Amino acid sequence: xxxxxxxxxxxxxxxxxxxxxxxxxxxxxxxxxxxxxxxxxxxxxxxxxxxxxxxxxxxxxxxxxxxxxxxxxxxxxxxxxxxxxxxxxxxxxxxxxxxxxxxxxxxxxxxxxxxxxxxxxxxxxxxxxxxxxxxxxxxxxxxxxxxxxxxxxxxxxxxxxxxxxxxxxxxxxxxxxxxxxxxxxxxxxxxxxxxx
Numbered sequence: 001x002x003x004x005x006x007x008x009x010x011x012x013x014x015x016x017x018x019x020x021x022x023x024x025x026x027x028x029x030x031x032x033x034x035x036x037x038x039x040x041x042x043x044x045x046x047x048x049x050x051x052x053x054x055x056x057x058x059x060x061x062x063x064x065x066x067x068x069x070x071x072x073x074x075x076x077x078x079x080x081x082x083x084x085x086x087x088x089x090x091x092x093x094x095x096x097x098x099x100x101x102x103x104x105x106x107x108x109x110x111x112x113x114x115x116x117x118x119x120x121x122x123x124x125x126x127x128x129x130x131x132x133x134x135x136x137x138x139x140x141x142x143x144x145x146x147x148x149x150x151x152x153x154x155x156x157x158x159x160x161x162x163x164x165x166x167x168x169x170x171x172x173x174x175x176x177x178x179x180x181x182x183x184x185x186x187x188x189x190x191x192x193x194x195x196x
Contacts, residue, residue, distance in 0.1 A: 001022045001090060003022075003024070003090075005024035005025055005026060005083060006022060006025075007023050007024055008022075008023060009021065009022050010022075010023060010032060010033060012033050014038070014041050014065055015041070015042075015065070017065070017068055017069070019061075019064065019065060019068070019095050020091075020094055020095065021033070021059055021060070021061055021064075021091050021095075022059070022090060022091060022094065023059050023087065024059070024083055024087055026083065027058055027059055027081070027084055027087060033061060034061075035181055035182060036122050036153040036154070036155060036181070037062060037122050039177065039182050039184060040062065040120070040122060040152075040153040040182075041061075041062065041065050043151075043176055043177045043184045044120070044184070045186075046066075046069060046070065047117075047118070047149070048070070048072070049070065049073050049116075049117030049118035049148075049149075050073055050074065050117050051073065051074050051076070051115075051116045051117050051118070051145075052066055052070070052074070052075045052076070052117065052118045052120065053111060053116045053119045053120070053140070054076070054077040054078065054121070055078055055108075055119065055120070055121040055136065055140060056078070056079055056121055056122060056123070056124055056136075057077035057078060057079045057084060057085075057102065058079065058081075058084050058087075058088075058122070059084060059087040059088060059091055060077055060087065060088030060089075060091045060092060060102065061091075062120055063076075063077035063088065063102075063120075064077075064088070064091055064092055064095050064097050064100060066120065067092070067097045067099050067100040068095065068097060071099060072099075073099060073117075074099055074101075075100040075101070076100075076102075076103060076112055077101070077102045077103070078102075078103050078104070078105040078108075078110070078111050079102075080104070080105065080107075081104075082104050085102045085103065085104045088100075088102040089102045107134075107135035107139060108135070108139050108140070108143060115143060115144060115145035115146075115148065116143055116144055116145060116148055117145055117148045117149070118149050119140045119143065119148070119149075119150045119151075120150075120151050120152065121136055121140070121150075121152040121153075122152070122153050123136045123152050123154045123158065124136075125154070125155045125157060125158055132158070132161065132165070133161075133165045133168075133169070136152070137162075137165045137169065137171065137173075138165075138169050138171070141169070141171050141187065144189040145189070146189055146190065146192070147188070147189060147190075147191035148188070148189050149186065149187070149188050149189075150186070150187045150188075150189070151176075151184065151185070151186050152184070152185055153182055153183065153184045153185075154183055154185070155181060155182055156178075156180075156181055156182060156183060159175075159178075162175075162183075162185060166187075171187055172187060172188075173185050173186075173187050174186050174187065
């Protein structure tokens with residue numbers, strides 16, 4: 001890749017598929033695919049969503065893998081870092097992904113205003129508890145279609161925070177898998193529009 005920020009290419013194998021990701025020096029996890037991302041992609045239960053939102057996409061790993069595995073879905077990958085958006089677009093081309101659109105957005109500010117069947121995130125640990133609660137739990141939950149799913153992974157240091165957010169927001173968050181350093185959570189928005 002002819003880019004002054006380019007660091008290296010990472011090969012990645014997941015769910016019987018081979019991928020390649022070019023990464024930049026200043027982007028998250030520029031040495032290898034992040035352990036939390038890898039745990040997430042090996043844990044998420046795949047249904048047949050029509051619309052997917054990847055929040056905080058970084059260089060695009062989660063969104064690109066899901067776009068390949070779910071070719072009938074339209075995937076939107078958002079990140080506040082425009083370099084991340086550049087690399088997500090490049091990596092989508094590198095992996096021959098046509099059903100993904102990368103958009104610069106702080107939180108959901110510029111995400112397409114539609115309800116999503118599936119929202120995914122590797123929640124950044126250092127943005128502050130309030131930002132995590134609002135921009136990475138409550139706001140995504142509100143944008144889910146009734147019956148839609150939100151799957152996310154966090155570093156273990158945030159495990160104290162997530163259950164309290166669920167209680168305060170009346171969102172039934174379920175820890176699906178935990179491995180040294182990370183935990184994967186899932187919530188399904190009730191189809192009836194209630195939390196019971």
